[in-house]
Amino acid sequence: MDHIDRALLARLQQDATQSYAVLGRAVGLSAGAAHERVRKLRERGVIRRTAAEVDPAAVGGPVLAYVTVDSTSWMGDSADSFAALPEILEAHVVAGSASVLLKIRAASTGHLQDVLRRIYAIEGVSGTRATVVLDTFFERPVSPVTAPPPPGPGTDR
Numbered sequence: 001m002d003h004i005d006r007a008l009l010a011r012l013q014q015d016a017t018q019s020y021a022v023l024g025r026a027v028g029l030s031a032g033a034a035h036e037r038v039r040k041l042r043e044r045g046v047i048r049r050t051a052a053e054v055d056p057a058a059v060g061g062p063v064l065a066y067v068t069v070d071s072t073s074w075m076g077d078s079a080d081s082f083a084a085l086p087e088i089l090e091a092h093v094v095a096g097s098a099s100v101l102l103k104i105r106a107a108s109t110g111h112l113q114d115v116l117r118r119i120y121a122i123e124g125v126s127g128t129r130a131t132v133v134l135d136t137f138f139e140r141p142v143s144p145v146t147a148p149p150p151p152g153p154g155t156d157r
Contacts, residue, residue, distance in 0.1 A: 001046065001144075004029065008037055009046070009144035016050045061087075061105035063112055063132065068098035069119065070127035075099040081122045087115045098129070 007027045011018060024034035041047045056062065069075065075093060082091040082102065090103035102119070106112040109132070116128055 005037060005041060006144040013141045056105050060107050063106040063108060065104045065112055065130045065132045067102040067104055067128050067130045069100040069125055071099040071124045072126045073124040075124055078122060085115060085118055
């Protein structure tokens with residue numbers, strides 16, 4: 001991936017509805033060349049999907065919480081159980097005192113409490129700790145422009 005691919009990715013993250021002509025002009029390519037580059041980025045899995053960014057509060061999910069899950073057994077095989085709860089936006093197996101880290105959106109604190117009850121019903125879950133977000137300073141996508149280069153031969157990364 002070169003600097004042009006990274007510039008295309010940065011522009012697409014800002015506005016994925018831009019035409020290939022606009023994208024190409026921004027990075028010094030023709031519309032056809034920009035389209036081909038983006039197609040290859042999709043094929044390689046660099047661009048995983050294209051989606052609209054929706055305001056969670058506007059669609060009934062104003063309460064954001066990060067929840068750590070304690071367990072009595074390995075939770076790495078529980079992805080389907082967590083995915084079955086639509087309020088869980090992300091689920092990560094983590095190292096440390098907890099087994100799983102969840103990102104949850106709920107309509108209210110009462111709704112969040114209901115989600116936590118359903119999490120407790122998952123086999124192996126022995127406890128949860130929720131941190132409710134009061135305000136978000138910012139959120140940002142992965143920056144393809146400032147991302148470090150991939151590790152080369154003989155590096156520890």
